[in-house]
Amino acid sequence: MTEPIISVQDISIRFHRSRRHRSLRDLLFKGESGVRAGEFWGLRHISFDVQPGEAIGVVGRNGQGKSTLLKTIAGVLIPDEGRVNVNGGVAPLIEITGGFVGDLTVRDNIYLAAGLHGMGKKQIAASFEEIVEFAEIEDFVDTPYKHLSSGMKVRVAFSVVSRLDEPIMLVDEVLAVGDRAFREKCFERIDEMLSQGRTLFMVSHSEANLTRFCTRGLYLREGTLVLDGPIQEVVDQYFSDSGDEAALRRRHERRMRRMRRLGLLNEEDEEEDDGDEDNLRTVV
Ligand SMILES: Nc1ncnc2c1ncn2[C@@H]1O[C@H](COP(=O)(O)OP(=O)(O)OP(=O)(O)O)[C@@H](O)[C@H]1O
Numbered sequence: 001m002t003e004p005i006i007s008v009q010d011i012s013i014r015f016h017r018s019r020r021h022r023s024l025r026d027l028l029f030k031g032e033s034g035v036r037a038g039e040f041w042g043l044r045h046i047s048f049d050v051q052p053g054e055a056i057g058v059v060g061r062n063g064q065g066k067s068t069l070l071k072t073i074a075g076v077l078i079p080d081e082g083r084v085n086v087n088g089g090v091a092p093l094i095e096i097t098g099g100f101v102g103d104l105t106v107r108d109n110i111y112l113a114a115g116l117h118g119m120g121k122k123q124i125a126a127s128f129e130e131i132v133e134f135a136e137i138e139d140f141v142d143t144p145y146k147h148l149s150s151g152m153k154v155r156v157a158f159s160v161v162s163r164l165d166e167p168i169m170l171v172d173e174v175l176a177v178g179d180r181a182f183r184e185k186c187f188e189r190i191d192e193m194l195s196q197g198r199t200l201f202m203v204s205h206s207e208a209n210l211t212r213f214c215t216r217g218l219y220l221r222e223g224t225l226v227l228d229g230p231i232q233e234v235v236d237q238y239f240s241d242s243g244d245e246a247a248l249r250r251r252h253e254r255r256m257r258r259m260r261r262l263g264l265l266n267e268e269d270e271e272e273d274d275g276d277e278d279n280l281r282t283v284v
Pocket residue numbers: 015016017019020021042060061062063064065066067068069
């Protein structure tokens with residue numbers, strides 16, 4: 001096995017319920033092993049290694065630590081305990097519009113964002129047309145960023161960040177903002193990046209997206225890693241734990257359609273299966 005590109009060793013992150021940011025005092029006096037009143041563990045004792053080129057899907061219900069984990073890998077959050085080693089640059093497609101400046105034009109923002117990620121002026125100029133074209137905002141390059149619609153903002157940000165030549169990509173649910181056609185373009189771009197051997201971390205609640213891109217899954221519950229394994233196994237466990245009957249039904253229907261296409265299902269089987277909700281969990 002090669003050297004891991006990401007190594008997460010027993011990390012924990014403590015949050016305060018009533019303060020968005022921890023104070024300097026919190027950062028300096030962190031000797032206690034537990035949490036103080038009003039604090040909780042956003043992440044607790046998380047460990048895993050990632051090999052270059054792996055595509056990892058992170059699942060879990062809302063508020064279980066998925067974004068916190070991605071932000072830690074991006075270096076935006078520093079763990080209170082444990083260590084994270086990231087051996088390569090990161091293209092963070094998470095909260096991607098965050099670094100953009102509302103009063104600056106789209107053009108200036110493209111130069112600013114790409115520059116902050118280490119692209120030289122010449123390099124940006126060479127990619128500028130392509131970035132604008134991918135985002136489909138040709139008519140708005142001199143418009144202040146704040147006047148774009150939220151979908152257009154995400155397009156610009158995705159277009160810039162996905163152009164960065166970084167070996168690690170972090171993708172959060174930001175893509176949910178784009179329309180269907182643009183989302184498909186983004187997915188093609190992610191496919192392209194994966195085929196170049198980049199490493200992917202993707203947070204998603206969509207089984208289709210998780211199984212399309214990822215081979216391995218990490219399942220977070222209350223800030224702890226409850227399962228690290230093949231993506232299908234992790235997704236199955238997640239949906240079954242969350243009792244998401246609608247998702248189970250959709251998955252069941254997809255499986256039936258697949259079997260029908262392959263000629264593995266005859267009409268009698270289909271009649272028997274109709275409305276058999278109780279069997280749903282065992283079939284999927
Ligand atoms: N900077 C912060 N300060 C205090 N609490 C925080 C901070 N960031 C996250 N949290 C809390 O940590 C917990 C985990 O948040 P996180 O955003 O990682 O969840 P998530 O699994 O990504 O959820 P979702 O699916 O809703 O995006 C939540 O309770 C959240 O309120």
